[in-house]
Amino acid sequence: MLNLIFDEDLKLLKELQNIPITERPFKVIGEKLSIPEREVLGRARRFLERGYIRRFAASINHREVGILHNAMVLCKVRDVDVVGEKVARHKEVTHCYQRDGFEYNLFYMIHSKKRNRCFEMAERIAKNCGISGYLLLFSEKEFKKTSFVLGD
Amino acid sequence: MEEIEKKVLRKVQVELPLTEKPFEEIGKALGISSEEVISIIKKSLEDGKIRKIGAVLNPNKLGYETMLLAVKVPEDELEWVAQKISSYHGVTHNYLRAAYEKNGEKKEQNYNLWFTLIERKERFFDVVSEIRKLGYDVKMLPKSKVFKIGVKFDI
Numbered sequence: 001m002l003n004l005i006f007d008e009d010l011k012l013l014k015e016l017q018n019i020p021i022t023e024r025p026f027k028v029i030g031e032k033l034s035i036p037e038r039e040v041l042g043r044a045r046r047f048l049e050r051g052y053i054r055r056f057a058a059s060i061n062h063r064e065v066g067i068l069h070n071a072m073v074l075c076k077v078r079d080v081d082v083v084g085e086k087v088a089r090h091k092e093v094t095h096c097y098q099r100d101g102f103e104y105n106l107f108y109m110i111h112s113k114k115r116n117r118c119f120e121m122a123e124r125i126a127k128n129c130g131i132s133g134y135l136l137l138f139s140e141k142e143f144k145k146t147s148f149v150l151g152d
Numbered sequence: 153m154e155e156i157e158k159k160v161l162r163k164v165q166v167e168l169p170l171t172e173k174p175f176e177e178i179g180k181a182l183g184i185s186s187e188e189v190i191s192i193i194k195k196s197l198e199d200g201k202i203r204k205i206g207a208v209l210n211p212n213k214l215g216y217e218t219m220l221l222a223v224k225v226p227e228d229e230l231e232w233v234a235q236k237i238s239s240y241h242g243v244t245h246n247y248l249r250a251a252y253e254k255n256g257e258k259k260e261q262n263y264n265l266w267f268t269l270i271e272r273k274e275r276f277f278d279v280v281s282e283i284r285k286l287g288y289d290v291k292m293l294p295k296s297k298v299f300k301i302g303v304k305f306d307i
Binding site: 013022024025044051054057058059061066067081087093095096119134137138140141142150 | 153161164165166167168169170171172173174175176186190193194196197199200201202203204205206207208209210211213214216218220234235237238243244245246247248249250251252253254256259261265266267270291292293294295296297298299300301302304306307
């Protein structure tokens with residue numbers, strides 16, 4: 001629904017993606033766009049409510065904090081709605097989706113400092129959720145990892 | 153990494169308060185000054201522990217299509233193909249992945265290059281077609297349901 005977003009909102013969204021690290025970041029952004037600080041904050045909260053912004057937080061580079069291994073776990077499950085909810089409840093699971101058109105229909109991601117831990121986590125999750133068939137896809141090489149950023 | 157640095161990262165990866173002085177608020181919760189929070193975050197940005205700080209957008213709400221795609225590439229052509237795919241602005245993640253059974257045994261798997269594409273809805277399938285012109289089997293894996301998205305690492 002991009003056509004419902006005004007240009008001014010887009011400009012602000014672009015600025016909010018990467019805020020200045022200073023005492024009053026929203027004041028600095030406001031000065032740049034000639035908007036009062038309070039309005040910057042008000043509009044940012046509205047963007048959150050409307051779902052344009054998923055969350056307001058730091059994006060961590062997991063490799064740089066020592067979390068070197070990530071596995072995408074592919075599962076074949078029958079009752080995907082129920083199993084998906086159960087898998088998602090595990091705190092070590094960062095992403096969990098149902099995907100169609102492939103022999104595996106439930107995908108989730110786990111990360112760990114140790115590769116072996118990923119196997120242990122996946123097995124524990126499988127037991128907790130009643131998953132019998134699954135595969136772990138480890139990343140062997142990272143060719144690209146960036147954040148989605150609205151361009152100009 | 154120092155304990156206080158870990159504490160700051162643990163906190164800011166979850167949520168930054170949308171208030172006039174967000175770093176002061178984080179500092180209050182951790183018992184340190186806003187100056188300390190700011191200096192830790194600046195250092196983490198410099199050494200790459202934090203990629204960026206701010207709004208994490210939802211591309212699907214902003215006119216974009218997002219998808220996971222998998223490609224089958226012969227090993228000796230992998231580097232070239234991976235770089236070609238990574239060169240697209242909308243490709244945000246691109247990994248060589250190998251499959252393992254739960255007992256740790258490697259399993260032959262059709263698809264080895266896995267990437268995510270985020271592109272404007274009206275351009276999305278044009279980009280996929282362009283990538284297909286490279287001549288490899290490209291599998292689209294659209295999600296039909298989201299159970300969880302919330303990257304919170306055990307730092």
